[in-house]
Amino acid sequence: MAELSLRGIVKSYGDLEIIHGVDLDIKHGEFVVFVGPSGCGKSTLLRMIAGLEQISGGELRIDGQRVNETPPAKREIAMVFQSYALYPHMTVYKNLAFGLETAGLPHATIDARVKRAAEMLKITDYLARKPKALSGGQRQRVAIGRAIVREPKLFLFDEPLSNLDAELRVQMRVELSKLHADLAATMIYVTHDQVEAMTMADRIVVLQQGRIEQAGSPLDLYNHPANQFVAGFIGSPKMNFLSGVLAAASQQSLRIDLSGGGAVEVPMPPGPLSVGEALTLGIRPEHVVTADGGLPFAVTLTEQLGGNTVVYGTLAGGQSLVAQLMGQAAVKRGETLSVTLPPQCCHVFDGRGRAIGTVTQ
Amino acid sequence: MTIAAGTQATGATGRSPGRDWGRLMPFLFLAPWLVGFVVFTLGPVLASLYLSFTKFDLLRPPTWIGTDNYVRMFTADYRFVQALKVTFTYLLFEVPLKLAFALLVAVILDKAVRGSGFYRALFYVPSLLGGSVAIAVLWRQLFDGNGTVNRVLLWLFGIQGPSWISNPDTAVYTLVLLAIWQFGSPMIIFLAGLRQIPQDLYEAASMDGASKWRQFRRITLPLLAPVIFFNMVLQVIEGFKAFTPAFIISGGTGGPVDSTLFYTLYLYQEAFAYFRMGYAAALAWVLLIIIASFTSMSFLTSKYWVHYEDDGR
Incomplete structure (x- = not known):
């Protein structure tokens, strides 16, 4: 040794x-x-x-x-x-x-x-x-x-x-x-x-x-x-990166408006960030959830892996998103799903790509 | 049914002119080479085989004498024995020394030394010039009694050297030196072989603690064995065929005292000095058999010392 x-x-x-x-x-x-x-x-x-x-x-x-x-x-x-x-x-x-x-x-x-x-x-x-x-x-x-x-x-x-x-x-x-x-x-x-x-x-x-x-x-x-x-680099399929701006900040949370529509309230302190600053929101495909009342997600491709289904598509505004759904989800190309991005699973990166902080997983 | 249909299709004779022409066409295209091969290679080879059993002096028609030429060669011709002795002595020194020198230079050039491309070309030049009459004449000047070698010896050490070319004990070795000097061709082949050995084998060996010498002995030499074998066979064949330097340096006599009487030079003398064409043809066939035997022996023994990549056993 x-x-x-x-x-x-x-x-x-x-x-x-x-x-x-x-x-x-x-x-x-x-x-x-x-x-x-x-x-x-x-x-x-x-x-x-x-x-x-x-x-x-x-x-x-x-x-x-x-x-x-x-x-x-x-x-x-x-x-x-x-x-x-x-x-x-x-x-x-x-x-x-x-x-x-x-x-x-x-x-x-x-x-x-x-x-x-x-x-x-x-x-x-x-x-x-x-x-x-x-x-x-x-x-x-x-x-x-x-x-x-x-x-x-x-x-x-x-x-x-x-x-x-x-x-x-x-x-x-x-x-x-x-x-x-x-x-x-x-x-x-x-x-x-x-x-x-x-x-x-x-x-x-x-x-x-x-x-x-x-x-x-x-x-x-x-x-x-x-x-x-x-x-x-770590994780497969790789993490989704969605561009947005810091719309509002409090001591406990940040509200990020995504480009093309939709917003996510992330429970983390803003640190050095200021309102109006461009940010990147990161979320892993396995954390994306289909739920009513979420963001519209237009499916362009699906991959059936047996144990789970990888769904490729775009959000409103054309931002690419990959979702990994458990089991054999019956999702077809051309379909529009409704997805939510659980705030507790989100990562926030500043304009230089540095992580602002990660909420508890 | 099929046969009948075929017969009908080719007409009453069973052949069509178009098909005959099609069969002939490849031979027509091959004809220039075939004619050349038969007239200039196969014909002379067979003729020389026939002539080796005859007495023939170019002026009179050949006379069939059976195996007399061969019997004389092996029982009553001391110059034939001398020619073999000279040729084997030459080969014994020339082939290993030339290969070793070529390998040494190739190993040095294989390292990324600055200007290695230039040196590679430079070292190849003697191979282009070495077989020429001019270089043989130059060699004579170098190793003569008053030649450059002796002048350098006198200047450096105060030694008056002999005439290396006129001395029967040293004459053949000057020719060995001349042959070694033409190391360019095997060197280029060695260099190509060395480049084929993966670098990571040396890296693995250096991690294993092998010194450069051990790496050379245990990795380079075994992996280069097919190239060494190829070069060796080529050099042995070339060595048996050596003629020009001995002819020029000895003035065509094979002297002094037959000490540079190479086999090919003796063959030439018999054919064109004494016009014993039948005997010369017999000498040529014996040379062919000797070369073929050496080559076969090399191939037969190669399995014990040559490693080939595709032999996984």
């Missing part, structure tokens, strides 16, 4: 700075997921922790030791690559044993560790095969096994499930979570898939354009997004 401390971590290529001073602490045994859209710098940050990319500025400490200049092998870190990076000319056994042989461990120790990892990952039957003769899921297990055998202080995963099909991804997700529980090791996991992040993480770090937007537990990010980007 390892404890990590990132202080003002910067990555530049020439004059181009792509990671802008990241500060983050990761505790012993924590499963931290870096999540963000493509190009946000999450993989670069991971590679800097691994030692595969030089750190342009700031300080990286593992268990209190500064490791900025320490070569990858000396950091006691193992990494699982997106492409698996298995040595194609070696058998599974040799792939698993390579790092241990390099470290000069006795043959008996290598054999024991390889066999234990293979058993744990259920790949014992494939030890004599070469990677080409394995399925995607089996290869992924070998890649994880290669990390496990080294008994590192810290595991890094760079989008390890992105090459697997949907079913296998779900299965491997569960297995990785189990593995984390079994090994109780510190793990950092990079993904662009927010479902992976939500289901596996102890803590999610949302990145955008080389900056941390928010770090916190999955439910913390879901319930209390710090800004519009995090609110939109």
Whole structure:
């Protein structure tokens, strides 16, 4: 297990700075997921922790030791690559044993560790095969096994499930979570898939354009997004954003007039907001409710998922809205529903996208 | 029923002129190549096979002598043995050294060094020039008694070197050096092979603690094995066919004391100096068999040391 401390971590290529001073602490045994859209710098940050990319500025400490200049092998870190990076000319056994042989461990120790990892990952039957003769899921297990055998202080995963099909991804997700529980090791996991992040993480770090937007537990990010980007990134289908203005404010509530008609009274103090200021109201699709006397919602598309129905449409004034209704709702394209936006589920963002506050869920 | 209908449709003879023309058309298009192949390749190959069993001096018609040429070659021709010895010595040094040097330069160029494109082109130039008569003449100047190499040795270390080309002990090695200098072609192929090795394998190995040398030995070399094998087969074949440098440097004699008597040079002498065309044809066929044997042996042993991506076992 390892404890990590990132202080003002910067990555530049020439004059181009792509990671802008990241500060983050990761505790012993924590499963931290870096999540963000493509190009946000999450993989670069991971590679800097691994030692595969030089750190342009700031300080990286593992268990209190500064490791900025320490070569990858000396950091006691193992990494699982997106492409698996298995040595194609070696058998599974040799792939698993390579790092241990390099470290000069006795043959008996290598054999024991390889066999234990293979058993744990259920790949014992494939030890004599070469990677080409394995399925995607089996290869992924070998890649994880290669990390496990080294008994590192810290595991890094760079989008390890992105090459697997949907079913296998779900299965491997569960297995990785189990593995984390079994090994109780510190793990950092990079993904662009927010479902992976939500289901596996102890803590999610949302990145955008080389900056941390928010770090916190999955439910913390879901319930209390710090800004519009995090609110939109976490949750599927993504949160609805409706533009409006602050029509009235009291100590306990805000009345927001939506563009195109309709108003919502949100029970939260106005903070620094002033009446007449442009705002964005956020509400998750699963919180939109159909009820008489609400806002007219013209349906343009429905998706039946069996357990629930996702309804796409527009409110008066043309603002797009997505509603996720429980069960198999009999809603057709062209129909107009009446929907309400429960005030206690609403999020309010100011003109710069910062959350004003979130009411109790 | 179907057969009867078919017979009716093609008329009384069962064939139609249109269909015949259609069948001929592809051969007409192929004709220029077919004629060239038969007249300039297949014909001469078969003719040389026939001539290898004859006595033929270009002036008189060939006389059938059975296997006499082959018997003489393997029982009574010490120059044939010498030619084989020289050629094998040359191959033994030239192929591994050239491949090793080409691989070394390719590995250096594979790193993103500034101006690597320029160096790649520069290092390829000797391969374009190396087989030429001019370079062979230049080589003679370099390794002669008063050549540049000896002048440099004298200037740097005060040593008066021998005439490397006139010395039977060293002459063939000057030709080995000339061949190594033409490393451009295998280098380009190695470079292409190196670019095919995924970078993340090296990253995984460096996470595993492998040094650069271990990465080269355990990842680069095995994954490059198909390219090394390809280059090796090509270089062995090229080595057997080496002719121009030996011809120019020795003035066509294979001297001194037959020390540069390459197989092809001996074959040339038999054919065009002594006009023993039948014997030369037999030498050519033996060379073909030697090259074919080496190539087959390489392919047969390759499964033990060449890893192919599509072989998952």
